[in-house]
Amino acid sequence: MSQEQTFDYTIIGGGLAGIQLALAFCKDSYFENKSIAIIEPDTKSTNDKTWCFWEKGVGQWDSLLLHHWEKGTFYGPQKDISMDFGGYLYKMLPSINFYDYAKAEIAKNTNISWIKDRVIKVEGNEIKGAQQTYWSACVFDSRVPEDFEKDAKSLTLLQPFKGWLIETEEDHFEPESFTFMDYRLGHENKTCFTYVLPISKRKALVEFTFFVPELINNTIYDEKLKEFISNKLKIDSYSIKEIEEGVIPMSSYPFWKDNKDGFVKIGTGGGWVKASTGYSFKSTERKVNQLIIALKLNTIPQPTFWQKRFRFYDEVLLNILYQQNQKGPEVFERMYSKNEAHKIFKFLDEETTFAEELKIMWNTDRPLFVKSVIDVLKR
Ligand SMILES: Cc1cc2nc3c(=O)[nH]c(=O)nc-3n(C[C@H](O)[C@H](O)[C@H](O)COP(=O)(O)OP(=O)(O)OC[C@H]3O[C@@H](n4cnc5c(N)ncnc54)[C@H](O)[C@@H]3O)c2cc1C
Structure with a gap:
């Protein structure tokens, strides 16, 4: 017979979002008397991903970083920027550094239990796991909803990618500078690019990725990586030390629609991945901060009407890439050649003023953006 355990807060999924939330609980004395569980089936003991993100100056994860860059290049189909x-x-930031640090921090807090189990379903305050049933006053759920897979109404692009961590026998890289996006190696008129993250003169993570409505044949990635390393980086001899791959959803799907008092979707399953970029590491930090403030007020975060404009912008860009995927390289080239990168980063962090946002869009591809705005308003 299964036993029942009771908690004030239960986090389903000890991945990026679940762990960032748990660490925020650990740091805040307001939560020291709350009983908290993290339910996660995996041991989180492999380096399953590398997170990259931008931020100004010192940040809370700096001690876990593998590398950082102050300079970067964008290679468009026509221009180098x-x-x-x-x-x-x-x-x-390699995920294993984050998992190891988080597990050690969480273990110091006797009010937080890390439970190895897989959640099967949540009904009100009851959480049914494969091993046990749990009861929780408040649930934070990072599972991606099954409805999302079936949804045909939202605009959804996929960001599938594969990367090789390569090592060379001679010096080839400049570890002070990285390649943010390189569109010179295309594939069948799709939005796809390579990026290069050099961590030493002889080691770099090289990744090839698409922003596309449908998945691409799996064999393409190895072919493209080989071609890029040989033709663009001009490297003939190297060894592959690690492989990273995955698919990030970029979608206008309303992941937060079932949020209510006592139940909040978090992470990818809560729409914390920025729909127009696929980035979520820093946005997770912002969303966790908002959630902590809301919990102390006994409520859940509600974006204001004005803050929702960023979802609209995401949808406008998604719509362009969905309807005219071949336009991606020139749209991004225009965006990064006509606007300083730091202004785009601020915009993507949703920290710009309305005037700054209009300027970025005005400087990009006006007719294309205006048409997409009209399309999205009509949807
Ligand atoms: C390979 C890869 C590289 C990425 N790189 C970047 C990057 O450079 N920068 C960036 O900003 N974003 C990046 N992302 C996007 C995003 O940051 C990550 O996907 C991030 O891990 C999302 O956080 P999450 O908590 O939603 O999901 P996850 O980190 O995947 O965590 C979800 C957790 O839920 C657990 N789980 C699943 N089902 C259940 C269940 N039924 N019961 C209990 N637990 C369950 C899983 O085991 C997992 O541990 C990357 C994504 C991938 C896949």
Whole structure:
């Protein structure tokens, strides 16, 4: 017979979002008397992804970083652009550093239990796991909803990618500078690019990715990586030390629609991945901060009407890439050649003023954006 355990807060999924939330609970004395569970089936003991993100100056994850860059280049189909970071740093964090640090921090808190189980379903305050049933006053759920897979109404693109961590026998890379996006190696008129993250003169993570409505044949990635390393990086001899792959959803799907008092979707399953970029590491930090403030007020975060404009912008860009995927390389080239990178980063962080947002869109591809705005308003 299954036993029942009772908690004030239960986090389903000890991945990026679940762990960032748990760490925020650990740091805040307001939560020290709350009983908290993290239910996660995996041991989180492999380096399953590398998170990159931009931020200004010092950040709370700096001690876990593998590398950071102050300079970057964007290679469009026509132009090479040296990016003006205006004080932002582009940071690289291997997930294993994050998991190891988080598990050690969480273990110091006797009010937080890390439970190895897989959640089967949540009904009100009852959480049915494969091993046990749990009861929780408040649930934070990072599972991606099954409805999302079936949804045909939202605009959804996929960001599938594969990367090789390569090592060379001679010096080939400049570890002070990285390639943010390189569109010179295309594939069948799709939006796809390579990026290069050098961590030393002889080691770099090289990844090839698409922003596409449908998945692409799996064999393409190895072919493209090989071609890029040989033709663009001009490297003939190297060894592959690690492989990273995955698919990130970029979608206008309303992941937060079932949020209510006592139940909040978090992470990818809560729409915390920025729909127009696929980035979520920093947005997770912002969403966790908002959630902590709301919990102390006994409520859940509600974006204001004015804050929702960023969802609209995401949808406008998604719509362009969905309807005219071949336009992606020139849209991004225009965006990064006509606007300083630091202004785009601020915009993507949803920290710009309305005037700054209009300027970025005005500087990009006006007719295309105006048409997409009309399409999205009509949807
Ligand atoms: C390979 C890869 C690289 C990425 N790189 C970047 C990057 O550079 N920068 C960036 O900003 N974003 C990046 N992302 C996007 C995003 O940051 C990550 O996907 C991030 O891990 C999302 O956080 P999450 O908590 O939603 O999901 P996850 O980190 O995947 O965590 C979800 C957790 O839920 C657990 N789980 C699943 N089902 C159940 C269940 N039934 N019961 C209990 N637990 C369950 C899983 O085991 C997992 O541990 C990357 C994504 C991938 C896949």
